[in-house]
Amino acid sequence: MDTTRPAVPPDRLPGLPSRRGLLSLAAATGAVTALGGLPAFTASAAPRRLTESPELPTGPQNQLWWQAPAGEHSMIEQGLPVGNGRLGALASNDPGRELLLITDATLWTGGLNGKLDADGQFPYARENFGSFTLLGRLTVEIPDHDMSAVNDYRRGLDLAQGLVTTSYVRSGVTYRRSVFASRPDDAIVLHFTQSGGGRYTGTVTLEGTHGETTTGDRAGRNASFGAVFPNGLRYGAAVTAHATGGSVTVDGSRIDFSGCKELTVVVSGGTNYAPDASRHYRDLSVRPERLARTKVLEAAGHPASTLLRTHVADYRDLFGQMDISLGTSSSEQRARNTWERIKARARDGEPDPELEAAYLQFGRYLMISGSRGSLPLNLQGLWLDGNDPDWMGDYHTDINIQMNYWMADRAGLSQCFDALTDYCLAQLPSWTELTHTLFNDPRNRYRNSSGRIAGWTVGISTNVHGGMGWWWHPAGNAWLCNTLWEHYEFTCSSSYLAKIYPLLKGACEFWEARLVTTTVTDPDTGAEAEVLIADSDWSPEHGPLDAKGITYAQELVWALFANYRTASEVLKWDTAHADEMASLQKRLYLPRVSPRTGWLEEWMSPDNLGETTHRHLSPLVGLFPGDRIRPDGSTPAALLDGATALLTARGTQSFGWANAWRSLCWARLKNADKAYEVFVNNLRPSTGGSNGTAPNLFDIYEVEKGRGIFQIDANFGTPAAAMEMLLYSRPGHVELLPALPDAWSTSGSVTGMGARGGFVVDLRWRDGRPTEARIRSVGGRTTTVSYGGTSRKVTMEPGESTVLREFDR
Numbered sequence: 001m002d003t004t005r006p007a008v009p010p011d012r013l014p015g016l017p018s019r020r021g022l023l024s025l026a027a028a029t030g031a032v033t034a035l036g037g038l039p040a041f042t043a044s045a046a047p048r049r050l051t052e053s054p055e056l057p058t059g060p061q062n063q064l065w066w067q068a069p070a071g072e073h074s075m076i077e078q079g080l081p082v083g084n085g086r087l088g089a090l091a092s093n094d095p096g097r098e099l100l101l102i103t104d105a106t107l108w109t110g111g112l113n114g115k116l117d118a119d120g121q122f123p124y125a126r127e128n129f130g131s132f133t134l135l136g137r138l139t140v141e142i143p144d145h146d147m148s149a150v151n152d153y154r155r156g157l158d159l160a161q162g163l164v165t166t167s168y169v170r171s172g173v174t175y176r177r178s179v180f181a182s183r184p185d186d187a188i189v190l191h192f193t194q195s196g197g198g199r200y201t202g203t204v205t206l207e208g209t210h211g212e213t214t215t216g217d218r219a220g221r222n223a224s225f226g227a228v229f230p231n232g233l234r235y236g237a238a239v240t241a242h243a244t245g246g247s248v249t250v251d252g253s254r255i256d257f258s259g260c261k262e263l264t265v266v267v268s269g270g271t272n273y274a275p276d277a278s279r280h281y282r283d284l285s286v287r288p289e290r291l292a293r294t295k296v297l298e299a300a301g302h303p304a305s306t307l308l309r310t311h312v313a314d315y316r317d318l319f320g321q322m323d324i325s326l327g328t329s330s331s332e333q334r335a336r337n338t339w340e341r342i343k344a345r346a347r348d349g350e351p352d353p354e355l356e357a358a359y360l361q362f363g364r365y366l367m368i369s370g371s372r373g374s375l376p377l378n379l380q381g382l383w384l385d386g387n388d389p390d391w392m393g394d395y396h397t398d399i400n401i402q403m404n405y406w407m408a409d410r411a412g413l414s415q416c417f418d419a420l421t422d423y424c425l426a427q428l429p430s431w432t433e434l435t436h437t438l439f440n441d442p443r444n445r446y447r448n449s450s451g452r453i454a455g456w457t458v459g460i461s462t463n464v465h466g467g468m469g470w471w472w473h474p475a476g477n478a479w480l481c482n483t484l485w486e487h488y489e490f491t492c493s494s495s496y497l498a499k500i501y502p503l504l505k506g507a508c509e510f511w512e513a514r515l516v517t518t519t520v521t522d523p524d525t526g527a528e529a530e531v532l533i534a535d536s537d538w539s540p541e542h543g544p545l546d547a548k549g550i551t552y553a554q555e556l557v558w559a560l561f562a563n564y565r566t567a568s569e570v571l572k573w574d575t576a577h578a579d580e581m582a583s584l585q586k587r588l589y590l591p592r593v594s595p596r597t598g599w600l601e602e603w604m605s606p607d608n609l610g611e612t613t614h615r616h617l618s619p620l621v622g623l624f625p626g627d628r629i630r631p632d633g634s635t636p637a638a639l640l641d642g643a644t645a646l647l648t649a650r651g652t653q654s655f656g657w658a659n660a661w662r663s664l665c666w667a668r669l670k671n672a673d674k675a676y677e678v679f680v681n682n683l684r685p686s687t688g689g690s691n692g693t694a695p696n697l698f699d700i701y702e703v704e705k706g707r708g709i710f711q712i713d714a715n716f717g718t719p720a721a722a723m724e725m726l727l728y729s730r731p732g733h734v735e736l737l738p739a740l741p742d743a744w745s746t747s748g749s750v751t752g753m754g755a756r757g758g759f760v761v762d763l764r765w766r767d768g769r770p771t772e773a774r775i776r777s778v779g780g781r782t783t784t785v786s787y788g789g790t791s792r793k794v795t796m797e798p799g800e801s802t803v804l805r806e807f808d809r
Helices: 019-029 289-302 305-319 330-334 338-348 353-370 400-404 406-410 412-438 476-491 494-514 551-571 577-589 637-650 656-668 671-680 713-726
Strands: 061-068 080-083 087-091 096-107 132-141 151-158 162-168 174-184 187-195 200-208 216-217 222-228 233-243 248-251 254-260 261-271 323-326 458-462 468-473 515-521 528-533 699-704 707-710 727-730 735-737 747-755 759-766 768-776 781-786 790-795 801-803
Touching: 061 087, 061 096, 061 338, 061 353, 080 174, 080 353, 087 174, 087 187, 087 406, 096 187, 096 222, 096 233, 096 261, 132 187, 132 233, 132 261, 132 406, 151 305, 187 289, 187 305, 200 233, 200 261, 216 248, 222 254, 222 289, 222 323, 222 790, 233 248, 233 254, 233 289, 233 551, 254 261, 261 289, 261 305, 305 353, 323 353, 338 353, 353 406, 353 713, 400 406, 400 476, 400 656, 400 713, 406 412, 406 476, 406 713, 406 747, 412 458, 412 476, 412 494, 458 476, 476 494, 476 551, 494 577, 551 577, 637 656, 656 671, 656 713, 671 713, 699 713, 713 727, 713 747, 727 759, 735 759, 735 768, 768 781
Parallel strands: 735 781
Antiparallel strands: 061 151, 080 087, 087 096, 096 132, 132 200, 151 162, 162 174, 174 187, 187 261, 200 254, 216 222, 222 233, 233 261, 248 254, 323 747, 458 468, 515 528, 699 707, 727 735, 747 759, 759 768, 768 801, 781 790
């Protein structure tokens, strides 16, 4: 390989703008002003109230239930999550001591973290990078209702209504409670009822988790706290309660209730975070404690039934966009509670199609609960059990934040994707400034050999303050952009495309400055050719730290240039620049198959320079989520075989998110048995901190022997794999049941599946073959629908649909 040199002449690269110029540019292109709903914690108009209940009967695939409450020290594995997209909680459902661990997506310590360590990389600790943290703890104590005093205990999660319920019997009285997080009322509501003449007596306590002091307001019948972090972020929370019968009073910092037939508790809280780099991500006009008091008192002015109807109507607007049946489970399986079903599925090896569908629907529930009108889902989603989450609960840009959003469009939740888009746009000015001022630091082993800099990139970790942590991640900009681009492929929204265009263009400009030219020799012909390769980088997260031309970067940049070129064509913007990107794309080196291992090469070397069974599938990004490698005859057989061999070598036993990625890749290869095998691996029960599914269905990641942590990405990646087994799509092509496993083949149906190219698909099948497919346009006009060896071209206008049958012909 010859000595590398810059791919683009220095006089072709833009200069370094000032901070003022960067912010002005961001505002002009919409990066600051065109956000779709941030921040959420502000005063808002009264929501629309319904006079009739929107609650509907739900099928077994939408019901989860347990026969024991969560332990206070096992909340992350056993607590049931609720959330309104910004404000969330884990509920214990303990009869005598209901505990809610409350979070706000924006409650972060830390800051810009804009100084490099001695190695040219970013500091990565709570005191500088910061961390996602708990907002508060709410307890409702009811003496004499401890578990030893009650019978017939049951708690459940109704996925179709977005509702956590608890019931039990004490002294002949049936007690019930419900917990839900309302987006319209921006509050969490707990409602306690009974039948049989019982009464509720106890206390409500709201506490902060950072040393705050809670103050009660006797006249206002509420309690609240507020404080400010050293980084200037203000936050606060408030709670109120009202009852039917009996009394409710404030005593010091707590709320007492006595002799109540029914009790309603309302809690809210938030911060003054704002998605605006020019204001240092703060809205100084917001007073969170005062606003929280206003919100809980306004909500408490309505009956609990009204609050529930309002919540369910809002929630079902999203949840109802997709339904799924993977078959019928046995009566014996249905009789088991959710945790016993999880254990039986692993022990007996018998498919449990309703449980597997429920796992998918649980992922959709988490997406609706955690990704609306605020920040995107981080490593923890929206849920915590303390203030010290591993990796600070940050945004990892080398697989995790991308995986969090693979499911959304596929599973009828395109609106939930907006949080990721808005986050990237809000961070762009800071990411650009840090790139321009720090990336080419001489201590940074990943700096550009050209000495030039343009556009933007990110670190492996990012926070909410425009900051980065850990190591630089040059190809992270391409992967973020490709993820945003895929959302466009599902929606075909030109206004959305215009919104993300500055991100695409800036990433391309970065790679113009970064690519270097080298000479390679064709192993078959011996001919030499000049190609473009990525400068020194690390293939996540193993192998050499400074390798050039890693497959991971080559594939991502190849797709980035293609996507930018299409964006330019659609918007009719920067056509000359797009032509230049097309020229660069043609010159990119693309990976080969190693003559020594038979695998697709991860590095520009025939040798395996890393761990054979490594968790990451970085060199396979061209298979999934990319489309360059596909088993449809367009990919050379040797390349497809090399990708398959590498995937096989990686194995089927890994962490949850790694298994999800493997399952997605096997689905892309149309290998239903392998895709389903790895899918089911993630449903194994987690015991003693092992990899697998917790009692509450959260995915557990064994970071070290005997210590497992919750990490949410597999809860989205695994359902995405199920969707990919049922439907493959790219613009212009939809394939039905590409990797349908035998366990789901008897009969099934799904409505509302997103298909790239701007379509939504409803599909029914029996005996492994589709019986009916309805294709509806949400922006697309023409596509080809295929199954087996047959295909049909369909053409329609947006809003129209067509039904296809008789797939044997």
